[in-house]
Amino acid sequence: MRFALIALMLAAQNVIADPLPRPDHIVIVVEENKSFQQIIGNKDAPYINALAQRGMLFTESYGITHPSQPNYLALFSGSTHNITNDACLLELNGDNLASMLLAKNLSFVSYSETMPETAYLGCMYGAYMRKHNPLSNWLALAKLNQPYFAFPQDFTKLPTAALVMPDQRNDMHDGSVAQGDAWLAQNMERYAQWALTHNSLLIVTWDEDNGSAGNHIATIFFGAMVKSGQSAQHINHYTLLRAVSEMYGLPYLGYSADEKSISDVWKSSAKAH
Numbered sequence: 321m322r323f324a325l326i327a328l329m330l331a332a333q334n335v336i337a338d339p340l341p342r343p344d345h346i347v348i349v350v351e352e353n354k355s356f357q358q359i360i361g362n363k364d365a366p367y368i369n370a371l372a373q374r375g376m377l378f379t380e381s382y383g384i385t386h387p388s389q390p391n392y393l394a395l396f397s398g399s400t401h402n403i404t405n406d407a408c409l410l411e412l413n414g415d416n417l418a419s420m421l422l423a424k425n426l427s428f429v430s431y432s433e434t435m436p437e438t439a440y441l442g443c444m445y446g447a448y449m450r451k452h453n454p455l456s457n458w459l460a461l462a463k464l465n466q467p468y469f470a471f472p473q474d475f476t477k478l479p480t481a482a483l484v485m486p487d488q489r490n491d492m493h494d495g496s497v498a499q500g501d502a503w504l505a506q507n508m509e510r511y512a513q514w515a516l517t518h519n520s521l522l523i524v525t526w527d528e529d530n531g532s533a534g535n536h537i538a539t540i541f542f543g544a545m546v547k548s549g550q551s552a553q554h555i556n557h558y559t560l561l562r563a564v565s566e567m568y569g570l571p572y573l574g575y576s577a578d579e580k581s582i583s584d585v586w587k588s589s590a591k592a593h
Contacts, residue, residue, distance in 0.1 A: 340567045341545040341586055343521040345478040348560070349508060350395070350452070350485055351500055352388065352493035355529035356381070356536045364498040367505035368540070371512065371524065375542030376549060376585045382556045383528035383535040389451045391527040395557040396454035396483070398574025408443035408450050410457040417481065417561060418461050420570040427479035430455035433468040434487040440465065447487035447494065452527070455483065475514050481564055484508075515543040523560065541585060551585050 356379070359365050360372065383391050389407075390400035397416040418428035434448040439462035443450050450456050456465050468486075472478055485491065486507075492500035504524065512522050521543035529535050539555060562576035 340563060340581065341519075341521075342567050343519055343543065343545065344480075345475070345515075345518075345520040346481045346523065346564060346567070347478065347508075347511060347515075347521070348395075348481070348483050348523045348525065348564075349504065350392065350483065350491070351504075351524065351526045352452070352488070352491040353528060353530055354492050354497060354526055354537070355532065355534075356538045358497065358530065359526075359538045362497060364496065365501040367501045367509070368524065368538070371504075371542055372538070372540050374548055375522075375540050376546050376551055378539040378541075378551050378553070378555050380552050380554045381525065381537050381539035382554070383526070383537050384557050386528055386531060386535070388527045389454075391557055392452060392454040393457075394575070395561055398558060398561055398572070398576040406451040409441075411459060412457040415571070415573055416455070416458060416461075417564060417570075417573070418455060418458070418464055420565065420573065421480055421568065424568060424570065426481075426568060428481050429464050429466055429470075429479045430483045430485070431466055431468045431471045432485045432487070433490060435465075435467045438466050438470070439463060440467075447489045449488055452485050452488075452491070475511055475518065475520065478520075480568065512542055517544060519544050521545065525557075525560065545586055547585055547587055549585075553580075553582065553584070555579075555582065 359368060384394045387406050390403045393403060394400050401412055421428045430453060432448055432453045434446045436445050455461055486503050488494040490500055490503035515522050523541055525539040526537040529537050558576040559579040562572055562579045563582045565572050566581060
């Protein structure tokens with residue numbers, strides 16, 4: 321009994337001694353409607369596959385549901401809010417990743433490609449679709465809802481956490497895998513390289529797969545604190561939200577509280593919170 325108690329105490333100490341890193345910045349890019357098998361190993365996605373080889377590829381990553389919109393809401397707020405469709409002009413209340421960061425004097429911005437102006441509430445504008453922009457449904461956070469052209473080129477000016485949504489031509493929804501891959505290479509590689517030496521974390525994930533019951537998607541972590549390789553731990557959008565919340569000491573929102581911490585992918589030299 322005494323030895324069992326000691327073992328439990330040591331296990332608890334190990335958990336406390338191995339927290340998640342605390343990046344100075346996190347950028348989460350969300351792609352659309354492609355399964356793991358459609359991306360990983362696909363010759364039309366050379367950049368994404370190179371990023372996966374240089375960073376950490378999660379081989380057991382899953383969307384929450386179908387169609388698109390509830391997955392974005394899950395990632396942003398820990399709940400689908402019982403939304404089962406892509407209907408526009410939602411108005412939601414309650415806590416979310418942005419409000420939790422702001423409460424800790426940290427920052428958040430949502431960047432949407434082709435959205436015409438800050439705080440835009442239209443359902444669509446060209447290839448921009450509001451259904452892919454979860455923050456737009458919290459009207460009190462309107463100033464954090466920004467076009468992608470506002471994404472800082474001086475990466476030291478990035479918010480603590482950011483969502484980046486390419487438009488439907490470039491997120492693989494309407495455009496091809498090759499087109500989405502080229503967009504990421506053009507728009508994210510310079511930041512990815514910077515992240516390697518500046519305690520910053522790039523996450524590339526998908527909202528859902530191509531409609532299957534399994535909903536198996538690719539998720540890649542890349543940055544200064546991330547090992548290279550593959551991880552078979554089961555993760556989903558709630559897990560990602562929990563990880564970001566854990567990194568900054570935020571309350572766990574909704575169903576993210578039920579998820580396990582992401583482990584065994586962090587370098588031992590990573591800057592912990």
